[in-house]
Every structure is written in structure tokens, then in C-alpha cells.
Amino acid sequence: MIIKILGSAAGGGFPQWNCNCSNCADVRNGAPGFTARTQSSLAVSRDGKDWVLLNASPDLRKQINDTPELGAQSSGGLRNSPIKAAVLTNGDVDHISGLINLREMEPLAVYGSDRVLTVLAQNSIFNVLNSEKVVRRELKLGEPTKLSGTEAMLGITVEAFPVPGKVALYLEDASKGADFGTVEGDTIGLKITDTETGKYFFYVPGCADLDAPLARRLEGAALVFFDGTLFDDNEMIDAGLSAKTGKRMGHISMSGPEGSIAAFEKLGVARKVYVHINNSNPVLNENSDARKEAEAAGWSIGYDGMEIRI
Ligand SMILES: [Zn+2]
Numbered sequence: 001m002i003i004k005i006l007g008s009a010a011g012g013g014f015p016q017w018n019c020n021c022s023n024c025a026d027v028r029n030g031a032p033g034f035t036a037r038t039q040s041s042l043a044v045s046r047d048g049k050d051w052v053l054l055n056a057s058p059d060l061r062k063q064i065n066d067t068p069e070l071g072a073q074s075s076g077g078l079r080n081s082p083i084k085a086a087v088l089t090n091g092d093v094d095h096i097s098g099l100i101n102l103r104e105m106e107p108l109a110v111y112g113s114d115r116v117l118t119v120l121a122q123n124s125i126f127n128v129l130n131s132e133k134v135v136r137r138e139l140k141l142g143e144p145t146k147l148s149g150t151e152a153m154l155g156i157t158v159e160a161f162p163v164p165g166k167v168a169l170y171l172e173d174a175s176k177g178a179d180f181g182t183v184e185g186d187t188i189g190l191k192i193t194d195t196e197t198g199k200y201f202f203y204v205p206g207c208a209d210l211d212a213p214l215a216r217r218l219e220g221a222a223l224v225f226f227d228g229t230l231f232d233d234n235e236m237i238d239a240g241l242s243a244k245t246g247k248r249m250g251h252i253s254m255s256g257p258e259g260s261i262a263a264f265e266k267l268g269v270a271r272k273v274y275v276h277i278n279n280s281n282p283v284l285n286e287n288s289d290a291r292k293e294a295e296a297a298g299w300s301i302g303y304d305g306m307e308i309r310i
Contacts, residue, residue, distance in 0.1 A: 006059075013279070022239075042275070050084045052086070054190065088116050090165065105130055111139045112139060144158070156192060157195045161191070162189075164211055190204075201221065201225070203225045204224065207252055210264070218267055226274060228276055231254045235281065273300045283301050
């Protein structure tokens with residue numbers, strides 16, 4: 001299986017268009033140790049020809065143009081696309097709005113939880129994806145599903161499972177208490193398996209807490225892509241960027257006794273890669289103490305174009 005990080009940043013990307021925090025200013029100015037990043041998405045393929053998107057970010061058009069395997073192929077017809085399916089992990093703007101880039105009448109299968117498919121159905125702009133070409137399929141939680149495009153099987157099996165999280169920001173309902181109306185299926189993780197070889201990896205780009213069921217599931221895995229939104233729970237507040245903690249945004253932070261670095265320490269995961277990294281995160285500076293701390297604990301900081309084969 002070939003896995004490519006198309007976008008390693010969280011919502012807003014890096015730099016974020018309206019942000020003048022020190023990270024965004026440094027990457028904008030070309031400071032050494034900083035690399036620009038697009039918004040959250042991976043691509044996976046069994047054979048290097050047919051591809052599956054894991055989330056569809058607003059930067060998808062750039063990501064496709066930066067990844068020749070994903071654009072129209074010279075061996076295909078006048079118009080063609082190697083992207084046969086897209087799997088969505090939640091209804092966040094940075095994970096679904098890229099679908100609108102795929103409106104030019106190519107066959108596509110879109111997979112999501114019942115909750116996420118409902119969001120698509122309720123937002124009529126997604127009807128630009130012509131239903132004669134684009135099918136929407138429910139990904140039932142806990143049921144391994146063999147992915148297919150609109151025509152052929154793709155050799156990849158996906159199992160979606162609920163992870164602690166929060167409903168998308170634009171769907172929050174303050175009248176529904178401290179969790180803003182979050183229900184199971186609002187945020188899911190994916191186990192992605194090569195149907196033929198049985199090799200698998202996990203993709204968990206949004207996660208509020210590494211609770212016991214999730215820890216058990218990830219234990220001993222060969223490869224996990226995990227939520228790297230913030231380094232410190234108070235980082236957005238300390239930088240004067242926002243009044244929200246990471247917890248309030250539905251994201252576990254990297255550092256501290258309750259952070260993901262500590263939580264993964266005993267899980268025996270062979271390869272750990274942070275994705276969905278917010279522009280405020282100090283690990284984006286290659287020379288920072290935070291970067292050294294994450295790398296010393298065995299983590300890779302994901303970057304756009306990173307390719308892993310399993
Ligand atoms: Zn910034």
C-alpha cells in the first residue's frame with residue numbers, strides 16, 4: 001500500500017491567510033526551519049494507479065496538481081481521474097469542502113458515517129457532485145468495508161470507529177450542554193487494510209482523548225497517523241490567537257501528562273506520524289525544543305508529500 005500525505009496542516013493551513021503569529025510570519029518570510037503546509041488530507045493506493053482520498057481539504061486542487069499520480073493521466077481518456085473514492089472522517093470544513101473541487105463529472109464514491117452523509121445532504125452546494133456520477137455510501141461504524149469506486153474494487157478495506165471528539169464547529173449547538181450536541185460518529189478514526197496482504201495502518205486526524213478503547217485498538221500497530229493539532233493545550237490562548245483550549249476544540253495536545261506523546265509511550269506503535277498540525281504549533285519550527293521533544297519520543301512530524309509504503 002502506498003500512503004501519501006497530501007496536506008499535513010490543520011484547518012487554515014500553514015501559513016494561515018489572516019495569521020501573523022510568529023510561526024505564520026516566519027514561514028511566510030522563508031525563515032530557515034519552516035515549511036509551508038496545506039490542509040488535512042491523505043491519499044492511499046494499492047497499485048499506484050487507483051487512489052482513495054482520506055478527507056478532502058479546501059486545498060485539494062493544489063494537492064492534486066502537486067501530486068502527478070492524482071491528476072489526469074496521459075494513458076487515460078480526454079478527461080480522467082485516478083481518484084476513485086474519498087473517505088471522510090468528520091464534517092469539518094477542512095475535511096469535506098474539497099469535495100467541491102471534484103465536481104467535473106468524474107465517477108467517484110464518497111464514504112462517510114451517517115452523521116457526515118447527513119451534513120452533505122443538508123448542504124445543497126454538494127449537489128454540484130452529480131449523483132449520476134458520484135455515489136455516497138455509508139461507512140457503518142465497526143464494520144470493515146471493502147472500498148470500491150463506481151466500477152471496480154480498490155483492494156483496500158476500511159473500518160471506521162468512533163473516537164472521542166467534538167461536532168464540527170459550524171454545527172455546535174450551545175443549548176445542548178458542554179459537548180455542544182456531539183454524538184457518536186461525529187469524529188471517527190480509520191483502520192485501513194491492504195485487502196490482499198492484510199497489512200494495515202490507522203488514521204486518526206482528530207481526537208480529543210486517547211481513552212482506553214482507543215489505546216487498546218492502536219496498541220502494537222505498525223503505523224499510526226495521529227492528531228497533532230496543538231503542542232500545548234493553552235497554546236492558542238497564550239499566543240493571543242483564540243480564547244479556546246485544545247480540549248475545547250476537541251483535540252488532545254501533544255505535550256503534558258495527558259498529552260498524546262505520553263499516552264502513546266506504552267502502546268508499542270512502530271511508526272507514529274503527526275498530521276493535522278495547527279499553525280500555532282511550535283513543532284512546525286524544526287529547531288524548536290518542542291520539535292526535539294516529539295522526535296525524541298519517536299514521532300515524525302508529517303509534511304506535505306511524505307510517502308510511506310507498507
Ligand atoms: Zn499562525
